[in-house]
Amino acid sequence: MLRSVSSLPLCLLQVAAWKNKPANAISKFDLVLSKLVGNAPKIEYRDCRLIVDDAARGTWNMALDESLLQFAPNQKRWTLRFYQWSRPTLSLGYFQSHAGRSAHAASRAADLVRRSTGGGAILHDAELTYSITLPAAETSRGHSDWLYYALHETLIDALVEFGVRAGLQPRNRPDPDADEFLCFRRRTRGDVLLAAAPGAHAWKIAGSAQRRSKGAVL
Numbered sequence: 001m002l003r004s005v006s007s008l009p010l011c012l013l014q015v016a017a018w019k020n021k022p023a024n025a026i027s028k029f030d031l032v033l034s035k036l037v038g039n040a041p042k043i044e045y046r047d048c049r050l051i052v053d054d055a056a057r058g059t060w061n062m063a064l065d066e067s068l069l070q071f072a073p074n075q076k077r078w079t080l081r082f083y084q085w086s087r088p089t090l091s092l093g094y095f096q097s098h099a100g101r102s103a104h105a106a107s108r109a110a111d112l113v114r115r116s117t118g119g120g121a122i123l124h125d126a127e128l129t130y131s132i133t134l135p136a137a138e139t140s141r142g143h144s145d146w147l148y149y150a151l152h153e154t155l156i157d158a159l160v161e162f163g164v165r166a167g168l169q170p171r172n173r174p175d176p177d178a179d180e181f182l183c184f185r186r187r188t189r190g191d192v193l194l195a196a197a198p199g200a201h202a203w204k205i206a207g208s209a210q211r212r213s214k215g216a217v218l
Contacts, residue, residue, distance in 0.1 A: 051081040058089035058113040058124065065218060066116055068133040073215030078134045085124040087111050093119040093183070094211070100181050116218055117209035120183030133218050147217070148190045148208050155192055155206055165195035166205060183207060 053064075061083050068079050090107040092098065092114045100121070101112065107123050115122075132151070149168070156166050169191040180186050184204050187193075192206035211218045 048077055049075075049079045051079065051083075053081065053083040055084040055086040057086055058091065058111050061085065061129070062091070062113050062115060065131045065133075068131065069116065069211065069213055069216050069218040072133040072135055072217070073213075075135065078132060081131045081133075083129050083131075084127070085129070088123065088125045089113060091115045091122050091124060093117065093121060093209070096121060096181075104181055115209075116211045118211075119188075119207065119209040120186050121181055122183045131218060133216060136212060136215050136217050145190065147210065151208055152190055152192050152206065166192050167195060167202075169193055169204075 053061075064083075065081070068081065072079070087110070088107075089111040090101065090104070090113075092101065092112070094115060095118050096114075101107065104121070107121075110123060152168060156168070159166050169187050169189050171189040184207070186207075187204065188207060190208075191204050193202040194205050196202040
């Protein structure tokens with residue numbers, strides 16, 4: 001499914017409609033998801049292409065993200081893509097060694113791909129994955145963290161609509177598991193963690209990584 005609409009918040013409203021949210025929640029999604037632009041004040045409102053894909057093999061999913069990144073410098077709009085996985089698939093971070101996969105017995109039968117972005121390995125199965133590509137000129141803010149926070153804070157607000165409470169990994173808390181093979185066993189500042197009682201383990205439920213090429217960001 002591919003749609004093109006006149007502004008980013010309206011584009012994100014299409015996600016609400018796609019998720020079959022009740023009509024009275026659509027305005028909430030407009031307010032919540034327009035925060036993505038509000039958190040990035042130097043970004044102008046532009047056309048946004050929304051792609052909602054059916055479940056596909058990992059090789060297709062990675063190839064399409066790579067293609068969107070390749071053509072983003074010539075686009076005057078963002079592309080927001082949601083997709084799923086037709087088969088259990090282990091994706092390695094861009095800089096991870098293939099040899100590390102042999103030590104993870106649970107994923108040996110799964111398909112294997114390498115992501116364009118860094119970070120730890122992810123075992124994809126029953127999940128919804130997103131990617132967003134945009135011209136690099138729209139992200140020249142002097143550092144890269146702001147885009148993570150804009151996306152993750154938007155996600156946290158959207159999860160409230162589904163009764164899920166979550167928060168961000170604190171910026172100043174070191175990660176004792178930084179060398180873990182799996183991404184979701186690591187904790188990076190700005191990751192989305194499920195709310196937990198004091199002293200209880202807070203499960204990581206979302207994280208992001210970037211790849212910058214000449215003129216574009218994935």
